[in-house]
Amino acid sequence: MNFRYDFTVKDVQDAYDGAVGILWEVLMGEHIHIGGEKETQRLAEKLGVRDTYILDICSALGGPSRYLAKTFNATVLGVDITKTMLDKATARTLKEGLQNKVEFRRGNALDLPVSSNSMDIVWGQDAWCYVTDKARLIQEAVRVCKPGGKIGFTDWILGSTPLSQEEADFLYEFMIFPNLETLDGYKLLLEDNKCQILEIENLQEDFATHMKYYYDKIQEMRDSIIQEFGSDLYQIAEAGVKAWKAASEQGKVTRGLWIAEKI
Numbered sequence: 001m002n003f004r005y006d007f008t009v010k011d012v013q014d015a016y017d018g019a020v021g022i023l024w025e026v027l028m029g030e031h032i033h034i035g036g037e038k039e040t041q042r043l044a045e046k047l048g049v050r051d052t053y054i055l056d057i058c059s060a061l062g063g064p065s066r067y068l069a070k071t072f073n074a075t076v077l078g079v080d081i082t083k084t085m086l087d088k089a090t091a092r093t094l095k096e097g098l099q100n101k102v103e104f105r106r107g108n109a110l111d112l113p114v115s116s117n118s119m120d121i122v123w124g125q126d127a128w129c130y131v132t133d134k135a136r137l138i139q140e141a142v143r144v145c146k147p148g149g150k151i152g153f154t155d156w157i158l159g160s161t162p163l164s165q166e167e168a169d170f171l172y173e174f175m176i177f178p179n180l181e182t183l184d185g186y187k188l189l190l191e192d193n194k195c196q197i198l199e200i201e202n203l204q205e206d207f208a209t210h211m212k213y214y215y216d217k218i219q220e221m222r223d224s225i226i227q228e229f230g231s232d233l234y235q236i237a238e239a240g241v242k243a244w245k246a247a248s249e250q251g252k253v254t255r256g257l258w259i260a261e262k263i
């Protein structure tokens with residue numbers, strides 16, 4: 001069952017403009033995705049990043065964009081909808097002296113402010129779950145990719161064990177996800193857009209391990225989180241991460257990786 005909620009891009013923006021964006025950085029670091037820098041390195045190796053022009057869709061604080069520039073000499077354009085994230089990403093990039101290699105642009109993943117057929121690699125990490133229309137998102141990702149270029153991303157998705165309506169309400173609402181794809185759902189969308197699938201991974205075990213890690217960390221950081229964000233936000237975050245941990249252990253939610261080539 002594919003659950004649908006009416007969270008809008010404005011809801012996501014409001015959250016990332018405020019405490020949620022800061023809290024995720026406290027828990028995950030400036031690579032706001034499961035596994036941090038190690039996962040950025042892994043995806044880059046799979047995609048053969050080197051001196052390439054990369055579009056990072058939903059670039060947030062730009063941690064991965066800067067890492068790709070520093071480690072692989074890539075040139076990176078990050079697109080994100082949230083002003084606070086873009087401002088921080090731009091300031092950190094200037095501070096690191098990477099402004100000639102990394103640029104950020106405000107825009108919606110559903111209507112990318114990027115020319116067609118312009119990117120060697122289209123990249124995304126654990127963020128496309130926020131985007132309301134996955135079919136349109138993949139269409140846009142493929143549009144801006146050069147023929148022969150690659151689209152590589154990871155994302156939070158539904159697992160093989162069904163969620164109840166009640167579980168879905170809690171999990172989606174906590175994360176402000178309007179809907180979630182499946183491993184096969186993204187595969188079909190890529191194929192529908194004339195991409196050849198090169199690799200697909202279900203990262204179930206790793207996802208559950210990391211959810212446990214974030215749950216333990218949030219508890220260890222209880223006092224400092226309450227001091228910075230207040231006890232209401234702490235309680236919401238603790239209950240939310242606990243529910244995601246349980247659902248990931250039961251195979252109800254997972255994380256996937258897709259690598260495809262635009263034919």
Ligand SMILES: C[S@@+](CC[C@H](N)C(=O)[O-])C[C@H]1O[C@@H](n2cnc3c(N)ncnc32)[C@H](O)[C@@H]1O
Nearest residue numbers: 031032033058060080081082108109125127130
């Ligand atoms: C989890 S963070 C992304 C993390 C980032 N990919 C990384 O690995 O560091 C989610 C980001 O997606 C952005 N976002 C959500 N919906 C979007 C949309 N429709 N268009 C552009 N950005 C969007 C949010 O503003 C937020 O910065």
